[in-house]
Amino acid sequence: MKRDLLKALKEARAKGTGTVLATKLDDGAQRLIAVGERTDALASAAQTALGRDKSGTVEIDGSSWFLNVFNSPPKLYIVGAVHIAQPLSQMAALSGFDVTVIDPRTAFATSERFPNLHLITAWPDEALADLPLDARTAVVTLTHDPKLDDPALVAALKSDAFYVGALGSKKTHAARAARLRAVGFDDAAIARIHGPVGLDIGAVSPAEIAISVMAQMIERLRAE
Amino acid sequence: MTDHDKVLETAETWLESGNAVALATVIKTWGSAPRPAGSQLAVRKDGVFVGSVSGGCVEGAVIAEAMDAIADGKPRKVSFGVSNEQAWQVGLACGGQIEIYVERVD
Numbered sequence: 001m002k003r004d005l006l007k008a009l010k011e012a013r014a015k016g017t018g019t020v021l022a023t024k025l026d027d028g029a030q031r032l033i034a035v036g037e038r039t040d041a042l043a044s045a046a047q048t049a050l051g052r053d054k055s056g057t058v059e060i061d062g063s064s065w066f067l068n069v070f071n072s073p074p075k076l077y078i079v080g081a082v083h084i085a086q087p088l089s090q091m092a093a094l095s096g097f098d099v100t101v102i103d104p105r106t107a108f109a110t111s112e113r114f115p116n117l118h119l120i121t122a123w124p125d126e127a128l129a130d131l132p133l134d135a136r137t138a139v140v141t142l143t144h145d146p147k148l149d150d151p152a153l154v155a156a157l158k159s160d161a162f163y164v165g166a167l168g169s170k171k172t173h174a175a176r177a178a179r180l181r182a183v184g185f186d187d188a189a190i191a192r193i194h195g196p197v198g199l200d201i202g203a204v205s206p207a208e209i210a211i212s213v214m215a216q217m218i219e220r221l222r223a224e
Numbered sequence: 225m226t227d228h229d230k231v232l233e234t235a236e237t238w239l240e241s242g243n244a245v246a247l248a249t250v251i252k253t254w255g256s257a258p259r260p261a262g263s264q265l266a267v268r269k270d271g272v273f274v275g276s277v278s279g280g281c282v283e284g285a286v287i288a289e290a291m292d293a294i295a296d297g298k299p300r301k302v303s304f305g306v307s308n309e310q311a312w313q314v315g316l317a318c319g320g321q322i323e324i325y326v327e328r329v330d
Contacts, residue, residue, distance in 0.1 A: 001247060001327050001328075001329045001330070002329075002330055003239060003329055003330060006232060006235065006236055006239075006329055007236065009232065010229075010232055010233065010236060013228075013229050013232070023249075023251075023325065023327075025251070025301065025325065028299040028327060054260075054261070054262075055260070055261040055262025056252075056261050056262075057251060057252060057261075066249070066251045066261075066325060068249060068261075068262045068264075069262055070228055070229075
């Protein structure tokens with residue numbers, strides 16, 4: 001590998017854009033392919049690999065090319081800087097997620113409670129309007145307060161987010177579903193919300209609940 | 225930052241401080257291989273490494289290949305699996321097979 005190529009790859013990664021490093025396995029020739037580039041058959045194969053987030057070998061014009069996918073990290077927006085958000089944000093960061101915690105309540109959203117991550121003290125709908133909400137994004141609401149949770153869920157359901165989760169009991173979730181139905185979301189849209197949030201592993205403590213949410217989020221991210 | 229980035233970032237830091245570096249990348253897996261295709265390991269000329277290409281089973285052998293790649297500059301492919309003679313020595317306990325591409329960063 002050429003040093004310049006490594007540098008170019010690192011720069012592309014720093015910008016957060018998806019990139020594929022293509023290596024011709026016969027002679028070691030290499031090329032970088034940016035997300036969206038479809039100049040030839042190899043570039044098109046790279047786009048497929050990016051979409052699937054899966055590195056692998058392809059045959060192009062009789063040669064084997066290894067496509068190493070460098071996707072942008074998945075994003076997690078946590079609404080509610082509550083206790084569960086503390087272990088959840090740490091676990092998600094450890095799992096490679098780019099984590100943002102959103103809470104307008106400045107007593108909750110402090111850098112002492114949430115060191116080393118993006119913290120936004122604005123209303124969730126305003127915050128989410130300024131953030132990318134794509135197919136590599138997860139949104140989890142944790143406040144229990146419809147004033148804060150609902151606007152975030154509305155934004156999430158209008159997006160391609162791969163995971164939408166809302167903390168709250170079955171009863172709370174039924175009331176939430178009714179409110180969302182009243183503002184025009186159909187059953188299919190509401191079914192996208194994982195509520196009660198997380199896999200049912202009998203989690204009790206904030207860290208345990210964070211594990212159940214994390215596990216469900218990864219299950220969705222890695223679903224074929 | 226993803227694991228991928230950490231490996232590349234470290235490789236670049238090593239290069240900048242004047243060290244020869246090789247990269248090992250999993251290019252193919254069969255069966256229950258521990259790390260998926262695309263997983264990387266960066267090796268410094270003195271054998272220090274970051275990242276992983278297996279669950280620790282074949283890293284030692286890959287580092288030796290990386291040293292050879294640093295010495296002769298030739299990229300190479302190495303395979304590990306239960307049917308492979310070498311696997312009895314370095315061992316992929318999971319029973320899977322992996323193919324690894326090793327290259328020097330020039």
